[in-house]
Amino acid sequence: TGEGSGEVRREPAWLQDLEGTTERQGRAQDKENLMARLRDLGYM
Structure with missing residues (x-):
């Protein structure tokens, strides 16, 4: 959305530094x- 909390990345997820x-x-x-x-x- 235009009001999202993070920046929008145009690169594919597998190329992002997660x-x-x-x-x-x-x-x-x-x-x-x-x-x-x-x-x-x-x-536990």
Whole structure:
């Protein structure tokens, strides 16, 4: 959409630098926090 939160890239996904993207880094950190929370609650 024209009001999206990120920049629009015209290059194909397989050519983009997805490892250097801060969004993905944030997701990895969120995943670690979520897994720790699940362990604390006894689910893991």
